Amino acid sequence: MAAxxxxxxxxxxxxxxVAAKKKITKKVTKKVSANHxxxxxxxxxxxxxxxxxxxxxxxxxxxxxxxxxxxxxxxxDLLGKRVILNIFPSIDTPTCATSTRTFNELASALNNTDVxxxxxxLPFAQGRFCGxxxxxxVKTASSFRSNFGKALGVTILDGVLKGVLARAVVVxxxxxxxxxxxLVSEIANEPNYDAAINSxx
Numbered sequence: 001m002a003a004x005x006x007x008x009x010x011x012x013x014x015x016x017x018v019a020a021k022k023k024i025t026k027k028v029t030k031k032v033s034a035n036h037x038x039x040x041x042x043x044x045x046x047x048x049x050x051x052x053x054x055x056x057x058x059x060x061x062x063x064x065x066x067x068x069x070x071x072x073x074x075x076x077d078l079l080g081k082r083v084i085l086n087i088f089p090s091i092d093t094p095t096c097a098t099s100t101r102t103f104n105e106l107a108s109a110l111n112n113t114d115v116x117x118x119x120x121x122l123p124f125a126q127g128r129f130c131g132x133x134x135x136x137x138v139k140t141a142s143s144f145r146s147n148f149g150k151a152l153g154v155t156i157l158d159g160v161l162k163g164v165l166a167r168a169v170v171v172x173x174x175x176x177x178x179x180x181x182x183l184v185s186e187i188a189n190e191p192n193y194d195a196a197i198n199s200x201x
Contacts (some may be wrong), residue, residue: 036054037153040166042187044094044174049166051153060176063151065118065141073141076117076189082113082200085137086155087168089161089187091121091129092146099139099190101131107137111201112174118148120164154183160200171199 012181037051054061060075067073086103088096100117115138119126126140143165149155154166167184169191180199184191 006078012179038166038183040183040185040187042159042161044186045159047159047166047187048157049148049183050155050157051185053153053168053170054178056178056180059180060172060178061151062149064150065116065143066123067142068123068140070123071085072146075176076113077155078116078172080174082110082174082179083172084196085118085152085168085170085172086113086115087118087165087189089156089164089167089171090119090138091117091126095150095188095190097129097133099167100135101133102190102193104130104133104135104137106193108198110200114139118143120144120149120162125134151198161187169196171196 038049038053040047040049044085062075064072064074076094077097084107086099088099090096091100096119097152103115103117117126117130117138118141120143122143122144123140126142129135130138130140152168152170153167156162156164156166167182167187167189169180169182170178171180173179180196182191182195
């Protein structure tokens, strides 16, 4: 029996289908890569975050946070003062607690500067920790019902800490422009305090 011949029309249609399929695959791959903006590690294991931190000189992306009084504030409410955003997974972990204490100490010597310790913890947990520790120089803010993690690209996308925030520091000037940003490459490590403070000088 003679093999069926493929007509030019059929060949063209097949090529178009293959090309369209490749285009869709390329688009999906591009989208996935864009979502997995940064890679950090947790005790050596790779972890993805939802985007990239705003770079030095960039304007702060729009976000909201919830204060200890359960009031929502936006990045616009922070204008007029310099701001350090000390971002971390949870106040109930040793490194996060240490960074909160350290920034509390450093904040006492800073002029016209607010330090916000930001995590996905409920505001009650954040307030309890600072109350027990007597930390009066820092403010707490929760991302538990906001777009903060997505806006700054710090939501952890996989691993055991999936859904909370990666460790990072973002320093803003009075107009909301980024003076310094650091995504800590190993979540278990502390941020570079000196770099954050020096960006305000």
